Amino acid sequence: MLDTPVTPTTSALPILRVSGLHKEFPSSNGMVEALRGVSITINKGEFICLLGASGCGKSTLLRIIAGFEKSTRGSVTVYGAEVDSPGPDRGMVFQDYALFPWLTVRDNISFGPRQRGVPTPTVVKETERFLDMVGLTSFADRYPHQLSGGMKQRVAIARVLANDTDILLMDEPFGALDALTRSKLQEELIAIWKATKLTVIFVTHSVEEAVLLADQIVVMTAGPGRIDCQIKVDLPRPRDVSSPEFNALRRDVTRRLTSHVSGGRSIAATADS
Amino acid sequence: MSLETAVAAPKSGSGAGAAKTPAGKAAPRLWGRLKAIALASVVPLCLLFLWDFMVRRTGTRLIPPPSGVATMMWDFAFGGIYDDAYSGSLPIHFWKSVQRVYGGFFLATATGIPLGLMLGRIPLLRALLDPMLSLLRPVPVTAWLPLSMIFFGLGPKSAIFLVFLGAFYPIMLNTVFGVRSVDPRLFEAAEMLGCRGSQMFRAVVLPAALPSIFNGLRLGAGFAWILIVVGEMTGVPEGLGAVIMDGRTLSRTDLVITGMIIIGVTGYVSDRILLSLNNYFLRWSPQHNA
Numbered sequence: 306m307l308d309t310p311v312t313p314t315t316s317a318l319p320i321l322r323v324s325g326l327h328k329e330f331p332s333s334n335g336m337v338e339a340l341r342g343v344s345i346t347i348n349k350g351e352f353i354c355l356l357g358a359s360g361c362g363k364s365t366l367l368r369i370i371a372g373f374e375k376s377t378r379g380s381v382t383v384y385g386a387e388v389d390s391p392g393p394d395r396g397m398v399f400q401d402y403a404l405f406p407w408l409t410v411r412d413n414i415s416f417g418p419r420q421r422g423v424p425t426p427t428v429v430k431e432t433e434r435f436l437d438m439v440g441l442t443s444f445a446d447r448y449p450h451q452l453s454g455g456m457k458q459r460v461a462i463a464r465v466l467a468n469d470t471d472i473l474l475m476d477e478p479f480g481a482l483d484a485l486t487r488s489k490l491q492e493e494l495i496a497i498w499k500a501t502k503l504t505v506i507f508v509t510h511s512v513e514e515a516v517l518l519a520d521q522i523v524v525m526t527a528g529p530g531r532i533d534c535q536i537k538v539d540l541p542r543p544r545d546v547s548s549p550e551f552n553a554l555r556r557d558v559t560r561r562l563t564s565h566v567s568g569g570r571s572i573a574a575t576a577d578s
Numbered sequence: 579m580s581l582e583t584a585v586a587a588p589k590s591g592s593g594a595g596a597a598k599t600p601a602g603k604a605a606p607r608l609w610g611r612l613k614a615i616a617l618a619s620v621v622p623l624c625l626l627f628l629w630d631f632m633v634r635r636t637g638t639r640l641i642p643p644p645s646g647v648a649t650m651m652w653d654f655a656f657g658g659i660y661d662d663a664y665s666g667s668l669p670i671h672f673w674k675s676v677q678r679v680y681g682g683f684f685l686a687t688a689t690g691i692p693l694g695l696m697l698g699r700i701p702l703l704r705a706l707l708d709p710m711l712s713l714l715r716p717v718p719v720t721a722w723l724p725l726s727m728i729f730f731g732l733g734p735k736s737a738i739f740l741v742f743l744g745a746f747y748p749i750m751l752n753t754v755f756g757v758r759s760v761d762p763r764l765f766e767a768a769e770m771l772g773c774r775g776s777q778m779f780r781a782v783v784l785p786a787a788l789p790s791i792f793n794g795l796r797l798g799a800g801f802a803w804i805l806i807v808v809g810e811m812t813g814v815p816e817g818l819g820a821v822i823m824d825g826r827t828l829s830r831t832d833l834v835i836t837g838m839i840i841i842g843v844t845g846y847v848s849d850r851i852l853l854s855l856n857n858y859f860l861r862w863s864p865q866h867n868a
């Protein structure tokens with residue numbers, strides 16, 4: 306299972322295509338190469354985990370996809386259209402929440418639709434729907450500073466969902482949460498993903514989290530950031546973390562992640578032009 | 579602004595379980611307030627006694643005793659004691675000064691906040707205006723007095739201009755500071771949700787900079803009351819500043835002190851009003867609720 310390069314089945318519809326992406330940051334002593342030749346194709350409805358040690362360029366890749374950062378070379382396209390700025394089709398959930406502290410939970414969730422001029426009755430209806438989906442109806446009138454970390458992240462997720470996004474980008478969203486809250490939110494995220502049929506790109510440095518959530522794990526290596534391999538996870542859901550299959554896969558992925566040596570099967574070789 | 583509110587520590591954070599204060603807590607709270615008032619009056623009362631004592635002891639005729647000022651204040655407000663040009667004239671002087679202070683203050687607010695928001699967000703504008711604004715800033719507002727009298731003539735316009743100048747800088751600079759210190763993630767979040775161009779100012783820049791803007795407003799209002807006395811030296815017949823100046827020329831120290839006390843109290847009340855606006859608009863931020 307591990308070393309099977311994933312070739313998209315012909316029926317799958319590619320929603321996001323990253324090709325030959327390079328990113329360099331200027332620094333005091335020349336340029337820092339953060340990404341080198343990253344290419345991936347992601348199909349509609351897939352749950353992708355970007356897995357790698359910290360500093361390997363996961364956030365940079367996600368921020369380029371989101372349009373917050375410009376690539377040095379290469380391209381990102383959504384349904385064939387070039388991405389060059391942030392847009393409602395790609396919704397980001399940040400690790401530090403980035404909620405608007407002056408808005409209540411309800412107003413945070415309705416922020417996007419209101420800014421885009423969606424008619425008020427629709428906004429109100431959708432907001433209530435997503436408040437309910439993340440279980441925060443009774444906290445709707447609270448301000449962010451009155452919420453726990455887990456609740457804040459639920460608001461951040463609902464805010465993106467209410468904006469009718471196509472691709473959910475998540476940068477270590479549960480990294481700052483305690484273990485219990487994290488596993489609760491992982492479960493809820495899977496339920497939301499199933500209900501909404503969203504495409505999810507989820508950044509994590511936790512092997513267990515990646516194996517638990519992903520349809521497909523994209524393993525990245527550092528110095529400079531490249532894609533090491535893509536691993537398909539076809540364990541049935543809901544996944545049982547104590548099952549032998551889960552643990553076998555987790556061991557394999559961990560080994561892959563820590564080996565770092567021989568360049569691995571770079572997907573760039575198969576997907577790039 | 580009072581010392582206590584300027585350095586007030588963040589209110590004990592109301593966590594996720596923030597509940598309304600139960601009725602049982604009302605009594606200790608009232609007691610706490612009374613205690614605060616009692617403590618706050620210790621020093622003024624001591625000063626009052628010291629003042630009275632020193633005037634009697636030295637037998638000076640240059641400074642009236644507190645009772646003399648109290649009589650003057652009554653006469654100034656309601657008349658019927660001295661029956662001179664100042665009897666019962668408080669309302670007109672007060673009203674004129676308030677108009678000028680808030681005229682200048684609102685002008686400073688109406689220009690300082692938008693300019694500060696734009697300076698904070700638009701690098702080109704910053705490059706254009708920042709050097710000049712920084713050069714003009716160290717010039718004391720009082721130094722503008724002669725020029726302002728040439729521009730606006732002798733009269734209320736000059737006073738309003740000085741108040742405007744004095745209030746403008748703290749408001750504008752605090753707004754710029756507020757904008758510059760907004761977490762850039764919030765702009766990214768707003769952009770990613772579809773917020774564009776000028777919408778960003780209303781939806782994100784202004785509310786995010788509001789804590790700092792309120793600091794600027796309170797400082798600005800303080801300066802406005804300081805500058806009204808200078809402003810009303812420019813030959814206006816009415817106003818609290820004018821009254822103080824007249825009192826000086828006529829050697830009526832009771833009138834001077836009366837004017838000082840009224841300005842002090844009004845400035846304090848106006849700061850309290852700004853503070854309650856601050857607390858209302860920043861109720862989302864526990865660290866900015868003084």
Ligand SMILES: Nc1ncnc2c1ncn2[C@@H]1O[C@H](COP(=O)(O)OP(=O)(O)O)[C@@H](O)[C@H]1O
Pocket residue numbers: 330331332337338339357358359360361362363364365366
């Ligand atoms: N804005 C930036 N300026 C300079 N270097 C950066 C910047 N952002 C990221 N980097 C560098 O790029 C590399 C990848 O960073 P990042 O994408 O944050 O990794 P990860 O999210 O996997 O931990 C790191 O070496 C980091 O120092």
Ligand SMILES: [Mg+2]
Pocket residue numbers: 360363364365
């Ligand atoms: Mg990161």
